[in-house]
Amino acid sequence: MAPRVGLLVTCLVDLFRPEVAFAAMRLVTATGATVVVPRQSCCGQPAYNNGDRMGACLIARQVVAAFEGFDHVVVPSGSCAGMVTHHYPRLFQDDAEFGPRARRLAARCFELTQYLADVAPLQPPAGPPVTVVCHESCSGLRELGIGRQARTLLARAGATVVEIAAPEPCCGFGGTFCVKFPELSAAIADRTCRSLAATGADLVVGADLGCLLNIAGRFGHLGGGPPVRHIAELLDGPPTAPPIGRS
Amino acid sequence: MTGSIADGPADFRRAAVAALADPALQQALGRNGFAQRRAQAIAALPEYPELRAAAAALKDHVLDHLDHYLERFAAAVEAAGGVVHWCDDAESAVAAVLGVARACGARTATKGKSMAGEEIGLNAALEAAGIRPIETDLGEYIIQLAHEPPSHIIAPASHKSMADVAGLFRAHHRDRPAERPLDQAEILVDEARTILRPAYGVAGLGITGANFLIAESGSAVIVTNEGNGDLTQALAPVHLVVAGIEKLVPRLEDAALLLRLLARSATGQDLTVYTTVASGPRRHADPDGPAAFHVVLIDNGRTALMGDARKAMLRCIRCGACLNHCPVYGQIGGHPYGATYGGPMGQVLTPALAGLGAARDLPQASTFCGRCAEVCPVAIPLPDLMRHWRDEIHQQALDPPRHRLALALWLWLARRPRFYRLAVRAASFGLRALARGGCLTAAPFAGGWTRGRVLPAPTGPSFFTQYRSGGNEP
Amino acid sequence: MSREAILGRIRAQLKRGPLEPAQAAACDRRLAAAPAALLPRMAQFADRQALTAAFCQRLTAGGAELRRVTAWPAVPATVAAMLGPAGRPALGLAPALAMLDWAAAGLTVVPGPARPAQPAAITKAVAGIAETGSVVLASGPETPVTLNFLPDIHVVCLEAAALVASLEDGFGAARAGGLPRSITLIGGPSRTADIEQRMVMGAHGPRRLVVLLVGDHGG
Ligand code: SF4
Numbered sequence: 047m048a049p050r051v052g053l054l055v056t057c058l059v060d061l062f063r064p065e066v067a068f069a070a071m072r073l074v075t076a077t078g079a080t081v082v083v084p085r086q087s088c089c090g091q092p093a094y095n096n097g098d099r100m101g102a103c104l105i106a107r108q109v110v111a112a113f114e115g116f117d118h119v120v121v122p123s124g125s126c127a128g129m130v131t132h133h134y135p136r137l138f139q140d141d142a143e144f145g146p147r148a149r150r151l152a153a154r155c156f157e158l159t160q161y162l163a164d165v166a167p168l169q170p171p172a173g174p175p176v177t178v179v180c181h182e183s184c185s186g187l188r189e190l191g192i193g194r195q196a197r198t199l200l201a202r203a204g205a206t207v208v209e210i211a212a213p214e215p216c217c218g219f220g221g222t223f224c225v226k227f228p229e230l231s232a233a234i235a236d237r238t239c240r241s242l243a244a245t246g247a248d249l250v251v252g253a254d255l256g257c258l259l260n261i262a263g264r265f266g267h268l269g270g271g272p273p274v275r276h277i278a279e280l281l282d283g284p285p286t287a288p289p290i291g292r293s
Numbered sequence: 294m295t296g297s298i299a300d301g302p303a304d305f306r307r308a309a310v311a312a313l314a315d316p317a318l319q320q321a322l323g324r325n326g327f328a329q330r331r332a333q334a335i336a337a338l339p340e341y342p343e344l345r346a347a348a349a350a351l352k353d354h355v356l357d358h359l360d361h362y363l364e365r366f367a368a369a370v371e372a373a374g375g376v377v378h379w380c381d382d383a384e385s386a387v388a389a390v391l392g393v394a395r396a397c398g399a400r401t402a403t404k405g406k407s408m409a410g411e412e413i414g415l416n417a418a419l420e421a422a423g424i425r426p427i428e429t430d431l432g433e434y435i436i437q438l439a440h441e442p443p444s445h446i447i448a449p450a451s452h453k454s455m456a457d458v459a460g461l462f463r464a465h466h467r468d469r470p471a472e473r474p475l476d477q478a479e480i481l482v483d484e485a486r487t488i489l490r491p492a493y494g495v496a497g498l499g500i501t502g503a504n505f506l507i508a509e510s511g512s513a514v515i516v517t518n519e520g521n522g523d524l525t526q527a528l529a530p531v532h533l534v535v536a537g538i539e540k541l542v543p544r545l546e547d548a549a550l551l552l553r554l555l556a557r558s559a560t561g562q563d564l565t566v567y568t569t570v571a572s573g574p575r576r577h578a579d580p581d582g583p584a585a586f587h588v589v590l591i592d593n594g595r596t597a598l599m600g601d602a603r604k605a606m607l608r609c610i611r612c613g614a615c616l617n618h619c620p621v622y623g624q625i626g627g628h629p630y631g632a633t634y635g636g637p638m639g640q641v642l643t644p645a646l647a648g649l650g651a652a653r654d655l656p657q658a659s660t661f662c663g664r665c666a667e668v669c670p671v672a673i674p675l676p677d678l679m680r681h682w683r684d685e686i687h688q689q690a691l692d693p694p695r696h697r698l699a700l701a702l703w704l705w706l707a708r709r710p711r712f713y714r715l716a717v718r719a720a721s722f723g724l725r726a727l728a729r730g731g732c733l734t735a736a737p738f739a740g741g742w743t744r745g746r747v748l749p750a751p752t753g754p755s756f757f758t759q760y761r762s763g764g765n766e767p
Numbered sequence: 768m769s770r771e772a773i774l775g776r777i778r779a780q781l782k783r784g785p786l787e788p789a790q791a792a793a794c795d796r797r798l799a800a801a802p803a804a805l806l807p808r809m810a811q812f813a814d815r816q817a818l819t820a821a822f823c824q825r826l827t828a829g830g831a832e833l834r835r836v837t838a839w840p841a842v843p844a845t846v847a848a849m850l851g852p853a854g855r856p857a858l859g860l861a862p863a864l865a866m867l868d869w870a871a872a873g874l875t876v877v878p879g880p881a882r883p884a885q886p887a888a889i890t891k892a893v894a895g896i897a898e899t900g901s902v903v904l905a906s907g908p909e910t911p912v913t914l915n916f917l918p919d920i921h922v923v924c925l926e927a928a929a930l931v932a933s934l935e936d937g938f939g940a941a942r943a944g945g946l947p948r949s950i951t952l953i954g955g956p957s958r959t960a961d962i963e964q965r966m967v968m969g970a971h972g973p974r975r976l977v978v979l980l981v982g983d984h985g986g
Contacts, residue, residue: 327964338807340805360774360777360778360781361785361786361791361794363773363777365794365798381769385769431959432961435961435962448964451961454963455962478965478967482969483969486969486970486971490971518957518959518960518970519958519959520971521971521972523915523916523972524917546938564901564934565954567954569952570951571949572947572948572949574948576948578907579906580879580911581906592773596776599780600779600781604780
């Protein structure tokens with residue numbers, strides 16, 4: 047029987063780039079799964095990272111309840127996937143009821159590229175022969191240990207993947223960090239933007255909309271730089287929406 | 294846009310903004326080659342993961358039995374003929390040092406690099422008491438001349454350029470020819486060497502820090518590349534060690550384990566040039582060495598970390614790797630943190646040492662990229678510990694009211710997915726109405742964002758609006 | 768008293784009183800003997816030859832100069848040759864080496880602690896550590912510590928037989944006859960990178976470190 051997959055849309059995709067969620071739905075459906083989008087809001091990171099543990103728990107309970115019935119949960123964002131797989135079990139460490147439920151959910155939850163490369167391998171349709179550079183999100187890299195997956199999928203789609211000269215630590219987004227310390231966030235983004243642009247790639251892709259908004263936002267402010275897209279858009283066939291922050 | 298709900302905390306942020314706009318500082322920050330050298334050194338040590346785990350376990354063992362090891366350490370120091378001063382806070386630590394200095398009649402005190410000394414404000418206190426402190430580590434000497442705090446725990450003057458140093462030397466070394474060339478690092482180092490040499494012999498007190506304290510023998514271990522710490526402690530009649538209580542390890546062999554990690558993580562060396570284990574004062578037949586040995590043990594807020602997960606912060610061996618890999622530190626250097634310890638380790642430590650009220654901005658100033666925890670040789674989960682402080686800041690309502698309000702509002706909505714959906718729908722509509730060419734250059738409640746970035750506009754109605762209008766029922 | 772206050776705070780935070788006797792005894796056993804060391808491969812050697820080779824390679828990589836000397840009587844002449852004109856003024860000497868015939872090599876030596884204006888000092892190491900390429904100097908009546916740091920040139924004599932593999936072995940050798948007041952590991956000349964991260968040799972301590980490896984154990 048086809049696995050039932052719950053899609054955690056994420057709040058940024060919901061508001062800023064619905065295409066990403068639609069693309070993710072089609073991609074996961076193409077692996078033979080049945081995709082369901084339950085009622086949801088956010089994964090709770092804003093509360094969790096701003097000291098409101100109680101608030102984070104309340105939201106996390108909501109997410110656990112909404113998503114625990116699925117065979118798999120797919121998230122088109124490394125940081126939200128990291129929240130569910132990494133931090134939910136900790137939030138409910140001492141919770142006899144939600145602890146086991148959160149751990150079960152964590153074991154079944156995957157970031158989109160992880161799902162498409164490792165769990166339910168996908169052969170994406172051949173895309174245009176573009177040269178792309180991947181921006182790796184910190185949560186993807188360090189919490190989930192992924193990075194290779196995006197490259198595998200891009201290569202399968204026929205894209206040429208180029209790498210930045212030195213691995214950059216961070217794009218400077220950092221959730222609410224980007225509005226609490228906007229100058230720092232922009233300065234950190236500059237480094238990332240410079241090294242991404244220096245590759246000469248036609249396109250910047252990534253799996254975390256937060257990073258991508260920050261990078262595209264900085265490119266837009268500086269007036270230039272390559273177009274930026276979520277990787278799901280590229281894997282889903284020729285994108286219809288303009289690149290992030292452009293018209 | 295001003296007055297947005299997302300304005301950041303004032304002091305740290307203001308200092309950070311100034312640092313970003315300081316071209317000399319930015320140039321200095323660009324010179325930091327520590328990360329690259331560390332990577333090479335770690336790559337050449339295949340056993341690094343096991344050593345790191347063993348080091349963390351060792352420190353945890355010590356911290357879990359710290360009372361016992363401290364007592365054994367003190368007994369060993371006393372058995373070797375030394376004196377231990379137990380100090381609750383910076384004030385009592387300073388008083389203990391001044392007491393020793395007065396008792397031995399010191400007029401000048403040479404100092405090896407000591408972050409604990411910086412932490413307790415030792416130089417200012419010595420000066421106020423009429424005792425001249427002379428920093429002998431070149432970096433510390435430079436910032437002493439400049440009357441500045443260190444900007445990095447292992448490279449205190451890394452924010453200074455060669456020209457800055459030349460200017461300071463010209464201004465302070467008045468007996469030298471005014472027109473002498475000072476345009477090479479070698480010349481500057483040599484001048485500092487000749488100026489500082491005589492100081493070792495005349496100082497009545499030699500003060501060093503400690504990288505490790507050895508419980509079995511009552512020893513203090515210091516590592517340096519310059520040899521200044523050794524000259525300081527070998528030539529002064531009295532050697533005084535200032536160290537935090539968390540520096541303890543059971544045996545010398547345990548220091549060996551940590552030594553394998555320290556220099557590699559700090560400068561990428563396998564070991565520093567000098568590693569010295571000092572145990573007590575000169576012995577009966579010894580021809581040289583200090584006649585007296587004092588250890589000033591400092592709590593100063595450390596024990597406050599021991600009750601929960603933050604205890605892991607006391608594993609820190611002060612290697613500086615977390616600073617060298619921090620995207621925030623890399624943009625602004627150490628001074629904006631406004632404390633002895635900058636960078637990620639300071640963001641966790643300073644609230645305990647200086648009080649959470651004064652340091653409430655620091656745990657917030659992280660993107661949680663996780664690089665610090667990744668490179669920490671004793672596996673301190675620094676972002677998690679910063680989040681711990683954020684929890685406390687929120688609980689004590691120390692975060693700015695408008696942040697709290699925004700968070701509460703968001704939470705109210707996020708817990709009610711129907712209302713949330715409507716709010717997102719409205720936000721999407723509003724942002725699209727204000728957008729020009731796919732983005733916004735200003736937006737309500739987004740003042741922080743649009744300073745330095747455009748805000749990409751939503752590409753259409755929110756996902757859930759579109760999804761539902763497609764006949765779906767989420 | 769602060770001592771009790773600090774100990775009390777630690778115990779309160781750890782939510783316990785003083786250690787139970789069994790736990791205290793376990794800690795004391797830990798103090799009395801180190802657990803098995805976790806030795807990296809670079810501290811393990813197939814034989815003496817490999818150990819000696821690693822020591823020599825790592826020591827010189829650290830900026831020290833190395834001379835092999837077949838036997839102790841040959842040391843003074845080797846030192847004289849190495850120092851050249853720098854060896855003309857009176858040199859500091861560790862009393863442990865006073866029995867060698869320095870005068871025959873044309874050197875004037877002053878056994879005892881370092882004195883100002885001595886251009887060089889000759890000392891004796893208790894061990895050399897192959898893992899790190901460092902010499903181990905222990906203080907004592909025969910080995911003043913000031914000689915290690917004050918002169919511009921530091922000449923260290925080391926028995927090839929005293930080479931050991933690891934840091935732990937080095938510390939062990941230094942304390943074989945009881946813990947000396949001071950133990951110093953030295954891996955090269957003094958240096959600093961405090962100005963613009965440029966490495967400059969000769970910061971405060973010796974500008975040259977010369978190691979004489981005496982005897983031909985292990986090739
Ligand atoms: S926290 Fe870790 S990385 Fe940072 S200085 Fe301490 S030991 Fe080094």
